[in-house]
Amino acid sequence: xxxxxxxxxxxxxxxxxxxxxxxxxxKEIKDCIIGYSTLGKLNADKSNVVLWPTWLGSKxxxxxxxxxxxxxxxxxxxxxxxxxxxxxxxxxxxxxPSFPEITIRDMANSQYExxxxxxxxxxxxxxxxxxxxxxxxxxMVSIISELCR
Numbered sequence: 819x820x821x822x823x824x825x826x827x828x829x830x831x832x833x834x835x836x837x838x839x840x841x842x843x844x845k846e847i848k849d850c851i852i853g854y855s856t857l858g859k860l861n862a863d864k865s866n867v868v869l870w871p872t873w874l875g876s877k878x879x880x881x882x883x884x885x886x887x888x889x890x891x892x893x894x895x896x897x898x899x900x901x902x903x904x905x906x907x908x909x910x911x912x913x914x915p916s917f918p919e920i921t922i923r924d925m926a927n928s929q930y931e932x933x934x935x936x937x938x939x940x941x942x943x944x945x946x947x948x949x950x951x952x953x954x955x956x957x958m959v960s961i962i963s964e965l966c967r
Contacts, residue, residue: 847903
């Protein structure tokens with residue numbers, strides 16, 4: 819069942835600017851970029867969103883193409899797989915020379931901003947992920963429990 823979705827699913831990769839993103843320590847990531855990939859179609863009331871934070875060292879496109887469709891049936895869902903800071907897609911020390919020290923909470927905050935301000939999604943049906951995704955997920959729930967009701 820999931821393999822069939824893997825063959826027909828279309829992964830779309832994008833980046834958005836978060837502007838100057840303020841970290842919990844008060845430092846800024848200037849010209850902050852966050853990357854993400856999506857699978858599926860967002861329904862009219864935006865009630866079919868699955869958030870999949872990436873783990874350190876991974877890229878959303880790889881997860882979107884190779885991992886997510888094998889682990890879940892994506893039919894009927896709009897899956898948002900986010901590139902972690904430091905991934906080389908989102909802002910990183912390698913592409914932003916003034917990149918400050920960050921925390922898991924900063925990553926969760928950036929994903930919250932991506933969802934609510936840029937994608938205009940205020941509710942997540944399912945929060946999934948592996949190692950970092952799980953840690954970030956716990957950060958997401960502690961920060962924005964109303965998003966994951």
